[in-house]
Amino acid sequence: xxxxxxxxxxxxxxxxxxxxxxxxxxxxxxxxxxxxxxxxxxxxxxxxxxxxxxxxxxxxxxxxxxxxxxxxxxxxxxxxxxxxxxxxxxxxxxxxxxxxxxxxxxxxxxxxxxxxxxxxxxxxxxxxxxxxxxxxxxxxxxxxxxxxxxxxxxxxxxxxxxxxxxxxxxxxxxxxxxxxxxxxxxxxxxxxxxxxxxxxxxxxxxxxxxxxxxxxxxxxxxxxxxxxxxxxxxxxxxxxxxxxxxxxxxxxxxxxxxxxxxxxx
Numbered sequence: 001x002x003x004x005x006x007x008x009x010x011x012x013x014x015x016x017x018x019x020x021x022x023x024x025x026x027x028x029x030x031x032x033x034x035x036x037x038x039x040x041x042x043x044x045x046x047x048x049x050x051x052x053x054x055x056x057x058x059x060x061x062x063x064x065x066x067x068x069x070x071x072x073x074x075x076x077x078x079x080x081x082x083x084x085x086x087x088x089x090x091x092x093x094x095x096x097x098x099x100x101x102x103x104x105x106x107x108x109x110x111x112x113x114x115x116x117x118x119x120x121x122x123x124x125x126x127x128x129x130x131x132x133x134x135x136x137x138x139x140x141x142x143x144x145x146x147x148x149x150x151x152x153x154x155x156x157x158x159x160x161x162x163x164x165x166x167x168x169x170x171x172x173x174x175x176x177x178x179x180x181x182x183x184x185x186x187x188x189x190x191x192x193x194x195x196x197x198x199x200x201x202x203x204x205x206x207x208x209x210x211x212x213x214x215x216x217x218x219x220x221x222x223x224x225x226x227x228x229x230x231x232x233x234x235x236x237x238x239x240x241x242x243x244x245x246x247x248x249x250x251x252x253x254x255x256x257x258x259x260x261x262x263x264x265x
Contacts, residue, residue, distance in 0.1 A: 081097070096180065
């Protein structure tokens with residue numbers, strides 16, 4: 001029996017007959033309303049996220065099957081902790097906290113897309129993803145929580161496949177996220193104050209020399225680029241500064257050429 005497959009991305013629980021889904025299914029003669037309803041039923045748990053979907057249509061009978069993928073683990077984690085984006089410096093800047101129940105929930109959602117054979121192994125994979133996103137797990141650095149998992153601290157929660165949190169736990173997580181955000185903003189303000197003082201103190205010196213001092217002071221690279229733009233430094237470089245002599249050097253070589261020609265004559 002000949003089949004045709006339509007693959008697309010839909011927002012979880014909110015698929016419609018509008019493009020791209022409707023126009024792709026129309027020529028196949030399938031009941032689009034039924035397909036949309038089935039997709040929304042299967043993707044409702046991923047509300048607000050883009051979900052990969054496959055619709056396999058039997059060309060003869062017009063029956064269909066729907067296969068639903070899952071968003072990336074990072075997307076599921078961000079949804080669990082109500083986070084827009086992960087940390088850009090995961091080793092130093094923590095942006096949220098997540099509990100083991102939420103980790104188990106994500107692991108179960110990604111059950112067919114992880115390498116681990118047991119739920120415990122899958123949980124460890126998700127915790128590893130949190131580590132790369134700058135997200136604490138149970139109030140600790142992810143690598144510490146991984147050691148706790150290995151030691152069996154969360155075996156009971158994993159065995160029971162516990163995924164629900166109380167209102168109090170959710171409120172505490174939100175408070176922790178706010179605390180981390182305030183801590184991050186405070187640290188950024190401190191770095192900015194130090195950086196501006198160094199730049200002012202070294203005014204007139206080569207950009208490279210100033211950058212070395214900023215790096216030694218622990219100023220994040222992103223802030224260095226923002227406060228010490230390359231263009232401004234190059235334009236205001238002193239004649240003897242690194243980079244300032246590049247153009248004259250090229251001109252000197254060009255000026256030497258006629259002299260060599262004269263000698264040949």
